[in-house]
Amino acid sequence: MFKEESPIAYDAPAELKKWPSLKGERQKDRGPPYMVYNGTLADCVRELMGKPIKGISLYDIMTRPQPAFDQTVLSPGDAAEIAMRKDFPKA
Numbered sequence: 001m002f003k004e005e006s007p008i009a010y011d012a013p014a015e016l017k018k019w020p021s022l023k024g025e026r027q028k029d030r031g032p033p034y035m036v037y038n039g040t041l042a043d044c045v046r047e048l049m050g051k052p053i054k055g056i057s058l059y060d061i062m063t064r065p066q067p068a069f070d071q072t073v074l075s076p077g078d079a080a081e082i083a084m085r086k087d088f089p090k091a
Helices: 041-049 053-058 076-083
Strands: 013-018 034-040 059-063
Touching (some): 034 041
């Protein structure tokens, strides 16, 4: 999904958002996702990775496209892939 040779600007602005849910399922018909955290891309990835695995599918990270990825919405799977990169800032 990501272009490994392209750097990621981990300090880019990003928002962690959560979808309305019912019984652990996204309810897209109940409105848009709401903001849970506002910070950098790295901070949002850390926040998301700290959530309980059971509900992690309810979250998305919104950020600007970068050379390494061309979408504005990053899924929990995308966030996990970012967190595993060698250049991801640990703290």
